[in-house]
Amino acid sequence: MHPTIHNRKIALDTAHDVGPEVIVQGAIQALKRKGGEELYIIFAGDQRKIANIVNTHDPRGKISHRMDVVHTTEKFDNGEVERSPKEALRAKPDASITMAANLLTESEGRTLKANALVSAGDTGATAWIARRSLKKIQGIITPVIAATIPGRHHPIVMADVGANPDPTASPENYLHRAIMCEVLYNLKFGIPEKRRGIGQLNIGEEPEKGSQYERAVYRYLMEHMPNFIGNVEPTDMFKSKVRRKKEGEEDNGEYESSAHVVVTDGKTGNVFIKTSKGTLGLVWDKMPKFLKELARGIQRLGLTPKSLNYSKHGGSPLLGLRHPVIIAHGTAPANSIEKAIWQAATFDNQTFVSRVRECLDPKEEAVA
Numbered sequence: 071m072h073p074t075i076h077n078r079k080i081a082l083d084t085a086h087d088v089g090p091e092v093i094v095q096g097a098i099q100a101l102k103r104k105g106g107e108e109l110y111i112i113f114a115g116d117q118r119k120i121a122n123i124v125n126t127h128d129p130r131g132k133i134s135h136r137m138d139v140v141h142t143t144e145k146f147d148n149g150e151v152e153r154s155p156k157e158a159l160r161a162k163p164d165a166s167i168t169m170a171a172n173l174l175t176e177s178e179g180r181t182l183k184a185n186a187l188v189s190a191g192d193t194g195a196t197a198w199i200a201r202r203s204l205k206k207i208q209g210i211i212t213p214v215i216a217a218t219i220p221g222r223h224h225p226i227v228m229a230d231v232g233a234n235p236d237p238t239a240s241p242e243n244y245l246h247r248a249i250m251c252e253v254l255y256n257l258k259f260g261i262p263e264k265r266r267g268i269g270q271l272n273i274g275e276e277p278e279k280g281s282q283y284e285r286a287v288y289r290y291l292m293e294h295m296p297n298f299i300g301n302v303e304p305t306d307m308f309k310s311k312v313r314r315k316k317e318g319e320e321d322n323g324e325y326e327s328s329a330h331v332v333v334t335d336g337k338t339g340n341v342f343i344k345t346s347k348g349t350l351g352l353v354w355d356k357m358p359k360f361l362k363e364l365a366r367g368i369q370r371l372g373l374t375p376k377s378l379n380y381s382k383h384g385g386s387p388l389l390g391l392r393h394p395v396i397i398a399h400g401t402a403p404a405n406s407i408e409k410a411i412w413q414a415a416t417f418d419n420q421t422f423v424s425r426v427r428e429c430l431d432p433k434e435e436a437v438a
Contacts (some may be wrong), residue, residue, distance in 0.1 A: 072104065072105030073105070073412070074416060074418075075105075075109065075415045075416060076415070076416060076417060076419065076420070077109050077185035077186040077394055077414060077419065078099055078109060078110055078185060078415070079111075079112065079183065079184045079185050079186075080109065080110070080111050080112070080184060080185070080186050080187075080188060080411055080415060081112050081114065081170040081171070081173040081183075081184035081186070081187045081188070082097055082111050082112065082113050082114065082170065082187075082188050082197070082411065083114050083115070083167045083170040083187070083188065083189035083190070083191050084113050084114060084115030084120065084145075084168045085166050085189065085190065085191030085192070086190050086400060086401075087190075087400040087401050088401070090113075090115050090120060090123065090416070091256060092112065092402070092403060092407060093123060093190060094127070095112070095115075095404040095406075095407075096126055096131065096226065096402075096403075096404040096405065096406070096407025096408045096410075096411065097111045097137070097407065097411060098124070098127045098128055099404060099405065099407075099408040100407075100408045100412060101133045101136055101137070101245040102127065106412075108374070109136065109411070110136050110137075110138075111136065111137050111138075111411070112137075112138045112140060112168070112170075112173055112183065112184055113137065113138070113139045113171070114140045114142060114144070114169040114170035115139070115140075115141075115142060115145075115166050116141070116143050116165040117141040120139050120326075121139070126302050126347065130309065140169045140173065141172070142164045142166050144162040144163075144165045145163050145165055145166045145167070145191060145377075146158060146162060146167060146192050146195040147192070148192045148400070149161055149194065150192070151192065151194055151199070151338075152194040152195075153163065153196050155198055155280065158214065160321055164192065165191060165199075167189055167191050167192075167195055167196055167199045168203070170184075170187055171187055171190065171199050171200055171203040171204060172189075172203060174186070174187055174203070174393045175203060175204065177376060180345045181404070184402075185393065185394070186396070186415065186419075187200065187204075187393065187394070187395045187396070188385065188395075188396045188397060188398065188407075188410050188411055188413075188414050189395075189398065190385075190397075190400055190407060190410070191399065191400065193233075193397055195399075196388070196395070196397050197215065197232070197233040197388060198392060200213070200388055201213055201391070203396070204391045205391065205392045206391055206392070207390055207391065207392060207426055207427065208370040208392055208433075209244060209246075209427065209430040210238075210246050210250070210390040210426070210430075211243050211246055212233070212234055212239065212243055212246075212256040212390065213233060213389060213390030213391050214229040214230035214233050214234060214247050214336070214388070214389055214390060215230055215233045215336070215387070215388055215389075215397060216228065216229040216231070216250070216251055216254060216386060216387055216389050217229075217231045217232050217339070217343055218258070219307070219346070220310075221308055221309070221345070222309050223309075223328060223329060224259070224328070225259060225263050225330075226260075226269070226329065226330060226332055227251045227255045227258075227330065227331050227332075227336075228251070228332045228333070228334065228342075228343075229247045229250070229333060229339065230333075230335060230339050231335040231336065231339035231340050231343050231386065232262070232386075233336050233388065234335065234336040234416065235335065235336040235337035236336070236337075237281065237284075237335040237337065237338065238283050238285055238345065240335060240336065241286050241287045241289070241290030241291070242269070242290070243292060244287045244290070244291065244333050244365060245291060245294055246323070248268045248291065248295055248298070248331055249426060249430065250308075250389040251268075251333070251389070252268065252331050252333040252383070252428055252429075253422055253425045253426050254387070254389065254422065255330055256425075257418060257421065257422060257425075261330060266297060266330040267297055267298075267328045267329045267330055267333045268295055268297055268298045268299065268329065268330070268332075268333070269298070269299050269302035269329035269331070269332050269333075270288060270298075270300070270301050270302065270332070270333055270334065271300065271301075271302055271304065271307070271332050271333070271334035271338060271342065272284055272286065272288075272301035272302065272303065272393050273303070273304075273341070274301060274303060275300060275301045275302070275303055275306075276301070277289075277292075277301070277372070277373075279301060280301070286300065287333075288300070291333075299328075299329060302329050302332055302341060307329075308346075314370075321436065351415070384398060384406055384407075384409030384410035384411075385398035385399070385406070385409070385410035385413060386413065387413070387417065392419070392423060393419065394413075394417040394419045396411075396413045396414045396417075398410040409435075418424075
């Protein structure tokens with residue numbers, strides 16, 4: 071049984087660290103994939119280069135009728151938009167990510183030219199342009215990037231992992247992150263709300279740990295989220311558990327609460343993901359061959375360098391907008407781009423937006 075396609079038309083930014091060939095090849099793989107007959111992909115990039123790559127990988131033109139191109143030769147360099155957004159937009163008004171995002175706002179008759187966006191270009195540029203070009207879910211303050219990471223007992227969805235590096239966001243902002251991640255978790259894994267725990271990544275489990283902003287977030291989430299279980303230390307993240315002791319008792323080391331969703335600021339989340347991946351990679355590389363064979367058993371836990379690799383999951387969703395946006399890694403291989411396209415195509419955004427609105431304060435609800 072094939073996954074349901076909710077977004078048939080995909081706007082695909084061809085920006086990539088090693089050029090557009092990887093992007094186009096991934097798109098062709100997605101179109102040729104079983105169940106992908108419904109997909110239609112619109113590239114934003116250099117038309118001549120894209121046509122040459124398509125002719126190489128699809129010489130008989132079997133799927134060319136399900137592809138189109140919005141021509142541009144401009145793309146943002148890494149960090150260019152974050153350094154000076156206005157200056158970057160003036161210098162490159164037709165950058166590929168801008169052209170791709172615009173497809174989600176332009177119509178052909180009564181239908182939009184595209185329903186979802188995928189980009190492996192600069193993360194900061196993609197997040198900034200998407201927030202500028204696309205409407206937010208009403209009531210959501212700031213969209214965030216969410217990542218799914220492995221845990222001993224179950225997967226964990228964490229946000230933010232890169233869209234908003236400023237740690238001084240309001241506690242309400244973190245509440246919105248928790249709500250969106252909780253809805254995403256249910257759509258992906260189907261675990262009922264009563265069993266889903268929400269935690270905050272922090273330097274200690276006690277309520278008084280962390281900066282003044284983290285302490286404020288702790289108090290706010292404790293008040294507004296019934297299933298908030300407290301702070302989660304980095305060392306306990308992959309255990310998927312939060313250690314808690316009863317008042318007057320010594321810490322017995324037992325874990326009583328399970329964190330399915332973890333919220334943090336964009337910088338901390340991004341550093342955590344990259345450090346974890348780097349550490350696992352180092353341990354794996356240094357491990358003698360005979361131990362590697364023995365250690366393959368830990369794959370059952372999902373804790374290998376590949377488990378944190380972008381190529382396994384395709385990309386990370388930018389949550390909080392009225393259209394699906396998937397951000398892939400700038401060095402992602404073609405199979406990762408293929409997966410990112412399928413993530414965008416199968417993301418049930420209508421249900422996601424509806425459930426997020428239901429969780430928000432009634433004052434913030436509006437027709438999407």
